[in-house]
Amino acid sequence: MADNQVQEIEDDPIEVRRAKRQAMIDAGENPYGHAFDYTHHAADIEAAYGHLEDGAMTEDACAFAGRIMAKRVQGKVSFLTVRDTTGDLQLFCRINVLGEEPYAQIKDLDIGDWIGVWGTIMKTRRGQLSIAVERFELLSKALRPLPEKFHGLADKEIRYRQRYVDLIVNPDVRETFAKRFKIISAGRRFMEEQGFYEVETPFLHSIIGGANAKPFVTHFNALDRDYYLRIATELPLKRLLVGGFERVFEIGRQFRNEGMDPYHNPEFTTMEAYQAFTDLEGMKHLTQGFIQAAALAACGTLQVEYQGQVIDLGGEWRSASMVELASEGAGEDVSFDRTREELVEILERNGGHAENAWGKGKLIAEIFEAVAEEKLVQPTFVCEHPLEMSPLAKKDPANPELTQRFELFICGHEYANAFNELNDPVDQAERFHAQVAAKDMGDDEAMGFDADYIRALEYGMPPAGGVGIGIDRLVMLLTDSESIRDVLLFPHMRDEA
Numbered sequence: 001m002a003d004n005q006v007q008e009i010e011d012d013p014i015e016v017r018r019a020k021r022q023a024m025i026d027a028g029e030n031p032y033g034h035a036f037d038y039t040h041h042a043a044d045i046e047a048a049y050g051h052l053e054d055g056a057m058t059e060d061a062c063a064f065a066g067r068i069m070a071k072r073v074q075g076k077v078s079f080l081t082v083r084d085t086t087g088d089l090q091l092f093c094r095i096n097v098l099g100e101e102p103y104a105q106i107k108d109l110d111i112g113d114w115i116g117v118w119g120t121i122m123k124t125r126r127g128q129l130s131i132a133v134e135r136f137e138l139l140s141k142a143l144r145p146l147p148e149k150f151h152g153l154a155d156k157e158i159r160y161r162q163r164y165v166d167l168i169v170n171p172d173v174r175e176t177f178a179k180r181f182k183i184i185s186a187g188r189r190f191m192e193e194q195g196f197y198e199v200e201t202p203f204l205h206s207i208i209g210g211a212n213a214k215p216f217v218t219h220f221n222a223l224d225r226d227y228y229l230r231i232a233t234e235l236p237l238k239r240l241l242v243g244g245f246e247r248v249f250e251i252g253r254q255f256r257n258e259g260m261d262p263y264h265n266p267e268f269t270t271m272e273a274y275q276a277f278t279d280l281e282g283m284k285h286l287t288q289g290f291i292q293a294a295a296l297a298a299c300g301t302l303q304v305e306y307q308g309q310v311i312d313l314g315g316e317w318r319s320a321s322m323v324e325l326a327s328e329g330a331g332e333d334v335s336f337d338r339t340r341e342e343l344v345e346i347l348e349r350n351g352g353h354a355e356n357a358w359g360k361g362k363l364i365a366e367i368f369e370a371v372a373e374e375k376l377v378q379p380t381f382v383c384e385h386p387l388e389m390s391p392l393a394k395k396d397p398a399n400p401e402l403t404q405r406f407e408l409f410i411c412g413h414e415y416a417n418a419f420n421e422l423n424d425p426v427d428q429a430e431r432f433h434a435q436v437a438a439k440d441m442g443d444d445e446a447m448g449f450d451a452d453y454i455r456a457l458e459y460g461m462p463p464a465g466g467v468g469i470g471i472d473r474l475v476m477l478l479t480d481s482e483s484i485r486d487v488l489l490f491p492h493m494r495d496e497a
Contacts, residue, residue, distance in 0.1 A: 020141065036065045036137075040062045042064070042088060044086070053123065061119070062121055065115065065139060067082065067083050068112065076095040091130065102136070110142060111145065111146055114140035115137070117136040120132050146165070146169055160493060175479075180475045183474060183478060184251060186293045198250065201236035205230050209234070210230075210233065210234035210235050214444050215229060216229040229255035230255060235450060237249075237250060242459055242460065247276070253267055262483040267492065269471040271469045276463070280420050284317070284319070286465075294474060307482060311378065311477070317381060319406070321383050322386070323335050328372065330367060332346065334368075336401050361387055361401065368382075381407075381408055382409055384405070387400070387403050391434070394419070394421065404419065405420070414470070415470055415474060416470070417468050421465065425458045429454050
């Protein structure tokens, strides 16, 4: 090989590693190993042997595997820091134990390589719990170096795009996702303890339904027609109430072809639940119990801090009507007693803009969003939404312009949405027709007319309450994460330049 080619390899850390890989293959060795039967995790060793005195040696054998995160070579002794799924552990490697050739090989390993070792447990004279390595094998050769250890991986664009590297070098990110797993698991256990069956409903829908949102469209080749990725699980789940299931829930992905910001991602996770013979009060208790179970599992407390604000998830959560809160925020009456023109003026005075097609209900909802949402820091059930905004909820018997619905707000953001479910097929059909009319006028978020769902209601659905809880936002709250991308393992990104 020419001198300039050698220099190019020495200057390129990836090429240096590729050369090591090829040298192993040429020597008949496999740089990508095989199954390794480990006996301990790092946390197990810490728990069982952390009490050892400095300089103590044992004859307790162990097998351990992980990724090399740091390496110090001091002549005939080398120290490797190796990370497994539970934490870091030091390897104590000596030439007089390993032999000259194996010791040279272990010195030649790179940060990022996966290694399996056999040895005995000890503590160094400086008090570092370690494994005295007797033999080892390379399990996987890393061809790319990890980010420089003193700076870590801070660039968010790279962190989100290369989550695998983010998880390696940022332990706090691993902790965030460990909490996400605990939150979902605790929520699932809570629902099962309340007597709910977990079910699965289709991702592909022939009709847009269950929410007002712009869908993703795909083509179903076998049926030669367009389908939509689901925007909600509501209508299939309520069909199950018609069929006789009393309590059902689903934790799963929803897809809405809309924008991205710190609180929205086109692909997100919800828990939707429907319970026969209950109402909004039942859904409030269910929602509060679900979130409290998640908080205790992830944080061990109901007093959590989010972006500098202490949130009390215990006690009795406030309930207030949208009209009441909008009036509080605007400093004047915001209700259906005002004329449309007066509501438009209130909205525009508070920085909003009114569309000509909006009725009073939509205007009240927009005023609430403009003047009240961000002030709802502690958990608040916002109740009695305008009918115009709630095509699947029952009307309020005391005021037919309002519905029996709540949204849960914490830190100025919505975390749950619940209805007294509409089970009158005639009323539901009329509302679907109104949605179709809105779609014909250009509203690409309006629902379609689901004739089969109307048919299901005509067989009779019991009175029921239903709720949807945003899992990603709940994880944000309980991990103090400022962006939804911080709690999604693989957030959507623009194409890499």
